[in-house]
Amino acid sequence: MATDPARRPPTIDPTAADRWRRLAPAEGSPWLHEEIGRRMEDRLQWIKAQPRTWADWSPLRGGLEAHALLARRYRDAEAFVIESEPALADRTGEALTAPWWSARRWQGGKARFDATPEDGVDLLWANMSLHMAADPEALIAQWHRLVATNGFLMFSCLGPDTVRELRALYARLGWPAAGHEYTDMHDWGDMLVHAGFAEPVMDMERIVLTWATPEAALAELRTLGRNLHPARFPALRGKAWHRALKQALPELAPAAEGEGRIALTFEVIYGHAFKPTPRVALSPESAVSLREMRSMLQRGRPGA
Template sequence: MAQNPQTPPILFDRALLHARQRRARAQGEVAFLLDRVNEDMTDRLAAVMRDFHAAADLWTPGEGLSALRARLPSVQRVELDATGDEKLPFASESLDLIASALALQFVNDLPGVLAQIRRALRPDGLLLAAMIGGDSLTELRQAFAAAEAECEGGVSPRVAPFADLRDIGALLQRAGFALPVTDVDRVVVRYASAFALMQDLRSMGAANVLVERRRMPTRRRTLLRMAEIYAERFADPDGRIRTTFDIVWLSGWAPHASQQQPLKPGSAKASLAEAVKKAGKS
């Protein structure tokens, strides 16, 4: 049976993601990216001059958003469940703030989840989230692709596809958010080797969860060649390799009459052409 064109493709095995995140949490996961986001979240929330009475922390891994709990101890925490369900447990217009860290990059139906968030926010409610996107792990992606092409004659899905800034901004508008804003915090981390990087990804619970991932163990020859290519292309003079993580921040407000509104077409008092002419004469 042909797939319904309105049904989003299932890219991620979210049940497997849940299991790996639970294992990482039990073993004391590596949390330097989440620590960075927590610190930045504190600053961003401090810059918002308003009170939030009802808030939720959506799918943040590990111990969740400590920055949000410090400001709102009664915050509702929604953890990823064992089924990986993407249906949100929020009533319509029940929340002033929904925050999320390092979780939305593993959502199969991001437009649908953003629409659910928009419905759950009260008028003038805020979505503030950080997700992995952009060129994250581009070095690992390139090294694996080159090694598999050379050693096995083909390439298998290894690194998840990440949304870029323009895509996310468009999705916020499509979901009905007002005043959408996106920006990127690029973090470059250095490792002793590609294997040290892969160990960190496993410790974060962020190893490959693509539905189309290769199910057989990777050949030792391919792994060794991948590490060689990585070092050849992306190592610093001291031999340590570089790894890119792009943390994409997104925010948007549920529409409210008090918000700044764009001018209606044709309502401007002066035309751009006249402004250009005046600038040329000055």
């Protein structure tokens, strides 16, 4: 069920977000997504839980190389892939299928594309997708249903300071917003708790990417997302505007350092949270799912 529109991010156009979700990457996973996935995978060394099952949420855009890192780390665990779009599922299946001669066949189990276990997976991995969701609370609630009791979620997304230089440039030139706004990590923590997760741990870092030319900068930015702001320019941009943008982009090169390269900041948010045993609130009538009842019975009666 969709959440209250008043609680959703106010600057995401749902139609544009849905169109982006269905669009397959032209040339594999974006480099930045792979790098963030590598850094997030490195954080798994601090988590003692060893999942028996795990699922990768939308790895074609989130990171195929990151998926391989998890497959090596959890080589004895059963791996699932979740792609909500059939076209992306086909592309992902082809990308993740190792040829018979490849060493990747011995680096981890083959990913499954069928339904995840009824009781959920021990780890749900979601790299760089949450900031592009029109209804992130509904997405987090869906993730909560996919995670097994005592399992955990690991995710990454972009934060509010992302491309702040480009936003300032657009504002100075009097153009509509360069992109939709991103959610603060503290708000993500609140949403996780609201969905039923526990002990959320949030972390943030800033990554600065540089490019030698405007063409190179725009080419990479196109792989990372789209402007989902409802007040974005409503029509196709002309050649004159595109020329003006390329002329203005070199202004984003740091004056004192950077050797004249265009530089943009990306705020990256990492988060993980566990799914505790469900608790039933005291009320005249209470309804729980069969899955939740099974988890409570396995835990035992409180106070017994």
